[in-house]
Amino acid sequence: MVQVLINGLYLGAQYALIALGLTLIFALMNVLNFAHGQMYVIGGFITYVVYAQLGLPFIVAVVAAGASLAIIGALVELLLFRTVIKRSHREESTMLLAAAVAFLFDAVILLVFGEKQRGVPKIISGVFVSDALIIPYDRVVIAALAAASIAGFMAFVQFTKPGRAMRALAQDRIAAQLMGVNVDRYSMIGFALGAMLAGLAGALLVAITGVNAGIGGPISIKAFMMVMIGGAGVVGGAIAGGFILGMLESVGLTVLHAYGDITYLVIFAALMVFLAVRPNGLMGKPWG
């Protein structure tokens, strides 16, 4: 059972990193970023190219993935979302745009990186073995890096000037604008950061699970679930949701193993019941 809980913890750290970017973009712009999973996949493939094909150190690959995604995110916000938000009568239009961007990224990923499953050489070999536990070292390193990224992000949001501006924006867009926050600029920075977090998550996870062009959609769905559990637009909620889903998945796969492949079905059903009781998740703000 300890093994199951430990597995849940690493999964949780990785999931939290994925959910964080999604919730950030939602908090700042009220945009549900359908392309989040695709951004994750792009991050994974960039890491694969830099680390496995070019042979540069893993950390360089992770930084490269984060930086490229930040640029992609900034461009997507600048060129696409900003225009549509200004012109559309209804805010739901951003969802169509996000879905179309997800399709576009899917197409680009297929054309550039192909449809094969890609993995990278282990970053650190070796496994910690004791009576009850088997822990591969690379998983520990990845979970620690994920936790460090989350901590770095929280510090950035909490203690820097752009971070403060973004928190103001998330609280009340109009009030922030009236106080002299450059809304356009910080929306772009926020979108770039959200995309960067997706890229980082992909970059880290490629070391464990590998990556292929088809996992973008399922990753987005998982990210949506985590955000729903924790509450949309709340950083703490995303982290809590990530760990809860990681734990549920790990425990569910063990306990429900005997009944076949129904872990996710049970999780979904539980989520529906949970949302009936708490529509805004654990710590979400009410919508509207």
Added chain:
Amino acid sequence: MNSPRLSVALAAVFVVLVLAVVPWAIEASGRYDLYYTLTSVALLSIASAGVWLTFYIGRINIGQGAFALAGGYISTILVVRAGLSFWLSLPIAGLVCAGLSVLVGFPILRLRGVYFAMVSLVLTEVARLAALALPITNGAKGISSIPLPGPISLFGLTLVPDFASVSNPRVPFYFLSVVLMILCFAAMYRLVHSRIGRLCQSLQQNEELASSIGVNISLLRVIAYAISSFLGGLSGAIFAGISQSIYPSSFTVADSINFMLNCFLGGLGYVFGPIVGTFVLYFGWDLLFQTGQFQLLIFSGVLIALMLVLPNGLLSLNPFARKSA
């Protein structure tokens, strides 16, 4: 607002077009494959009309795939396992879907905006996983070789021939789907311009305000969602009938997203938006087939460009703008 006479004339032209001109053109040109394409467009636009109705009450619905899949399975199981007539299984599939949506809807319709969108997306996954896990659905192998619909006769008079006896069963399916599409959109038009339609619009604008002046918002949104799911289930059931097979992957998240895109593309402010959106999206995708590996790239690029130029839908170009309100 244009005169009612013009609306009636346009509607009549449309009915004649799809029921007489299109079949004639297909027979004349020999492009029989278009029957199937147009049938799909008609059915998908019925499901999209359901999604449109949930947009009308201010909910972003990415869960229509779940009900289409459920409808397909219910109809198939009734036909194959219980030996029921296809015609009887259609309304049953729709009604069971509506019933399911009431059960699911009571809790989740309290959610709004992005929350509802995400839950409905998850619902699509639930339906797929349930279809994989339940014993009666035959898992990933799905159910195939479903018999074609039989005849309908009333007092010895054959109203609809046995589909299996027709040389090309695609033709009766085309008429079935198109007639249902016309009925569906006529009903939608009527609904939107009725008292309930006005009430739905009040939900879209401000639920609290609507509630405070005595609108029963929770009942109304469940009704709208049930109608939406009925349409989803109906179209899924006919789809299973045409392809004579159903699999857990028949309707997936991508389909749910497409239903939503159809509505957006046509324009959320227009009752007939889903028809236009579905038609353009489906044919656009088919036309791009020749571009091979660049199909998705071009398709999504054009979608994004359309969004930038026409964020309020294709029908916002329409000079006869039949605005729903």
